[in-house]
Amino acid sequence: SKARLFDEKTDVKTTFLDVAGLEGAKEEIQEIVDFLKNPKKYTSLGGKIPKGALLVGPPGTGKTLLAKAVAGEAKVPFFSLSGSDFVEMFVGVGASRVRDLFKQAKEKSPSIIFIDEIDAIGRARGKNNFSGSNDERENTLNQLLTEMDGFGTNTNVIVLAATNRADVLDKALMRAGRFDRQIYVDLPDVRERKEIFEVHLRPIKKDDTVDTDFLAKQTPGFSGADIANVCNEAALIAARKERSAVGRQDFLDAVDRIVGGLEKKNKIIT
Numbered sequence: 001s002k003a004r005l006f007d008e009k010t011d012v013k014t015t016f017l018d019v020a021g022l023e024g025a026k027e028e029i030q031e032i033v034d035f036l037k038n039p040k041k042y043t044s045l046g047g048k049i050p051k052g053a054l055l056v057g058p059p060g061t062g063k064t065l066l067a068k069a070v071a072g073e074a075k076v077p078f079f080s081l082s083g084s085d086f087v088e089m090f091v092g093v094g095a096s097r098v099r100d101l102f103k104q105a106k107e108k109s110p111s112i113i114f115i116d117e118i119d120a121i122g123r124a125r126g127k128n129n130f131s132g133s134n135d136e137r138e139n140t141l142n143q144l145l146t147e148m149d150g151f152g153t154n155t156n157v158i159v160l161a162a163t164n165r166a167d168v169l170d171k172a173l174m175r176a177g178r179f180d181r182q183i184y185v186d187l188p189d190v191r192e193r194k195e196i197f198e199v200h201l202r203p204i205k206k207d208d209t210v211d212t213d214f215l216a217k218q219t220p221g222f223s224g225a226d227i228a229n230v231c232n233e234a235a236l237i238a239a240r241k242e243r244s245a246v247g248r249q250d251f252l253d254a255v256d257r258i259v260g261g262l263e264k265k266n267k268i269i270t
């Protein structure tokens with residue numbers, strides 16, 4: 001069967017309740033939820049609804065989660081694709097796939113298109129520091145720009161894109177009427193880490209030695225994805241030890257394991 005370029009989810013269950021911390025980002029993106037829910041209210045005075053917003057921040061901080069939550073809150077379909085898959089898997093057909101994606105999203109509007117790792121497609125033109133054909137990538141990028149420019153004011157498709165390298169993006173992407181809004185999604189501080197632990201502890205059977213204030217203090221520099229990982233590892237560690245609930249020491253062991261993994265990853269990079 002043909003590899004799927006993009007994913008379509010029609011009944012997204014993710015809401016802002018699943019996104020811990022990120023108060024500023026949630027507040028900014030709430031506006032997009034409102035546009036999708038009630039576009040006429042916003043266009044009635046002649047205003048134009050934005051076409052796109054860029055979510056900028058380090059890996060694992062909840063950019064995808066936040067985009068999905070917009071779809072869940074607005075109860076609209078969520079079309080997603082990853083920029084790196086695009087460049088690797090669809091040599092020669094990138095532009096036509098972009099056309100297909102936008103066509104689908106328009107047919108099901110109001111809707112969200114989410115492009116993860118947009119830097120893989122959207123690097124400044126004329127710099128060939130990626131694997132694959134540069135012409136191909138440029139064609140894909142040009143098609144994306146064409147599609148966004150082609151939206152009428154009442155298309156009601158909003159394109160969200162994520163990157164941790166806003167600095168390498170082609171400036172044409174950020175022009176008015178394209179991704180002209182940027183929303184920053186940073187690593188969580190200690191208070192936010194506590195909230196992220198609370199979200200990811202919900203499904204876990206834990207005993208009363210588990211203290212989220214303590215865990216938040218033990219995890220400086222961790223992203224939301226790292227914390228989700230800690231909670232899952234802790235549950236597996238406790239299960240291996242045949243315990244009936246996950247305890248504080250299991251979390252500490254899981255933190256050690258994740259820290260070990262992070263150090264290894266950094267060693268490979270440097």
Ligand code: ATP
Pocket residue numbers: 018019020021022058059060061062063064065066116162164196199223224225226228
């Ligand atoms: P990448 O840049 O690597 O694609 P991302 O910023 O898109 O990362 P997500 O994929 O949204 O990160 O996060 C991965 C997982 O980490 C989420 O599915 C969720 O389980 C957890 N997570 C990340 N941030 C948060 C958060 N703020 N609140 C709750 N969970 C979070």
